[in-house]
Amino acid sequence: MADHLSAVLDHIDADLDKSLERLFEFIRIPSISTDPAYKEDCRRAAEWLTVQLRELGFVAATRATPGHPMVVGHQTQAAKGPHVLFYGHYDVQPVDPVELWNTPPFEPTLVAAPNGDTWIVARGASDDKGALMTFLEACRAWKTVSGELPIRVSILFEGEEESGSPSLKPFLEANSDELSADVALVCDTDMWDDETPAITTMLRGLVGEEVEITCADRDLHSGMFGAAARNPIHLLTEILATLRDADGRITLQGFYDDVSELPKAVKEQWARLPFDEASFLNQVGLSIPAGEKGRGVLEQIWARPTCEINGIVGGYIGEGFKTVIPSKASAKVSFRLVSGQNPTKIREAFRDHVRSYMPADCTVTFRDHGASPALSLPLDGPWLRPALDALTAEWGREATLAGTGGSIPIVGDFKRLLGMDALMVGFARFDNRVHSPNEKYDLSSFHHGIRSWARILAAFAR
Template sequence: MSDLNALLKRADDNLPSSLDKLFDLLRIPSISTDPAYKKDCTAAANWLVDELKTLGFMATAHKTKGHPIIVATSENAPENAPHVLFYGHYDVQPVDPLNLWDDEPFDPKIKDMGQGRKIITGRGSSDDKGQLMTFLQACRAYREEEGELPLKITIMFEGEEESGSPSLPAFLEEHGDLVKADFALVCDTGMWDRETPAIAATLRGLVGDEVVITAADRDLHSGFFGGAAANPIHILADILAGLHDENGRVTLPGFYDGVEETPEDVKKTWEALGETDERFLGEIGLSVPAGEKGYSALELTWARPTAEVNGVAGGYTGDGFKTVIAAQASAKVSFRLVGKQDPAKIRENFRAYVQSKLPDDCKVDFHPHGGSPAIQLDYNAPFLKKAQGALSDEWPKPAVVIGMGGSIPIVGDFQSKLGMDSLLVGFGLNDDRIHSPNEKYEMNSFHKGIRSWIRIMNALAK
């Protein structure tokens, strides 16, 4: 059995050199979406390959049509140890607008914020270089203290996450056998607060459709034709208004097929977080939840499906006034999915609903945007429970199992293409300013993140 205390002390002693390694990686401007930084993305990939080799991994940077994907495999793991895949990304967002940064984005620093709190500054410090380095430095502590890792570990780092991961699906189709494991570890999420670690057990899926309704063959004078000609804006408004009933439920037939109620014990842990609807919405100037009645704001965003109108266009929208009946009106509608909702069925039923509301002499065109199912882990999965206990031992407050309102496409790909569930553990905070100027990562997140992965690996190995 591992000497956990010795491993944690090793991580503590290594902290200065761990920071040096993180800073070396942060100095590389690996902006994936801008072709001007292609060499820098390659440089970051090569840096990681070299670092992984020093940790005893066999590491290769695989060429893609975009930026390299790194795959590394461990040696000398115990024979019957679980096999895990750790995923992260080495690319970062652009830094614009540069004038809003307090310091150079790729010149990382440690800043003392007072009262014992320090932060690491720089683009990628939280998303995702700081996060992935917590795991690598946990592996380093194991290698130096015990000579081997407690698990069989495969690592995959991609360089296009911030630009939509265009090379990843083809890579998984061709090389999925290289990265398939018992389950994946994903460190691209966050804590509940500075003292409370979190595991995300749900990710909502997404279906999007743009609807374009056409009536007359041109814009019409509302005096000459008003009252006689179909108005596509009226038609569209009626369609959109009919998507919800008076209780906020979505009216599409079969929409709630596959949606399950949140277990009571899980809801109690969410309630224990102390979040209120007023506080959750107060940050954006609101106070009353607008979705299904009878659910808290947290449950509405973590565990319930939605139908949202993201944009509407039609008619004259310039300055002044123009009395026309538009020939066309359009709307962008998205559905966030939970549980086992079928994206294809949701899209089919939405389109059938729109068609049913359309006058005979009007037509509609649809333009699809995305279609991915929700991710729902078993709240009682053994690997989740082990990780929850390990995190609770490291942080001041017990780890909580939360949901996430958004989507992480790679987690869906792991499940659909490789049949792997994912354990989502991260140490970012809501105020880390990811994707924005002055991105930072808490020193506590980095240090205790390393210690947390040591504890998690130790628990998973038992």
């Protein structure tokens, strides 16, 4: 089958305009999962994908859930070699504020880019419809040229990724035997830079907490009770300030007990990457690195745990001024975790830390905003080297291993519920404005992405 690869790549090049037409047709379906007004559009998107899979010879169906439907497909031929499960999502973010779009959000537009590339501008062009279609079009090319795929492929598309995936875990649990494969393929990640492909091997985990402190039984006049009555905003901010020390280390008891240093080979590869710390910070209007002293920016955002305060609420925040001592104050705090850290242990350490500072006449309550552990793809597994070689051959640049500061919960679900590692290969650029007005996907990302998946499928067949 791998002998067909050259012809498959030629077909992808010749068929690019038709591939774009199919992508544009898909993008025009406004599948916004968070807004009930678009429920039928989400179903239309799922059914559109089901039709596409059936055209490619998959046994495919739109499967009902309590929310938006899943799309599941399995190829019909009994191909030899490994079995992969490709995952993507067909839902998109809302388009607000719509007045900031230069073109209609669901009418894909080709725009000349300053670097000579072409941008596909539309909601979902990058996240995740463009990325999803790179794989489908690679499958289409293989089927057209050779009549079959080089390995066994199953598909899972969901329609609630942008709204927290409430139906996904129950669906995986109920269909674990059907959906289990040798490895999962996930396309919702980035290139290293505009010309260098990357495979994301490290995902940080996440713990989300909301803490609310109550002092007096009602709001108080600051002239009558100031200084004598405890102010919950003072108390809250004093506690939050103790979460990190002067060197940027997090002070929770046992927080670093399960944190390991980077493997030497990974650290050396990252050191060779053309990463400019100053430019990274300058692009957001900053210049002085924060966080743990002695740790580089790249290491901090990819491979070190964090504690961040995401919001504080308390007292009067309306127009004008009100001299009030509030009864309550609250904060939202998140922890990004690295491999080895237990989310439950970190949550309890945070709560114990806050409680240790509470006066006897004040109370504190906590609200759980979810948790997921960090994940790392085994560097000695059978999937990584063939995929890296395939990407290097396509892009003409050595493909790199990357981490990501974010969290992709589906990857953890695949590991915990289906026993599969996930290979995370994406072709998005950092300036794609996902979730924002004028979202775009580079035409080169779409074209080379299709060719990259074609090569990866061939590499796995060997």
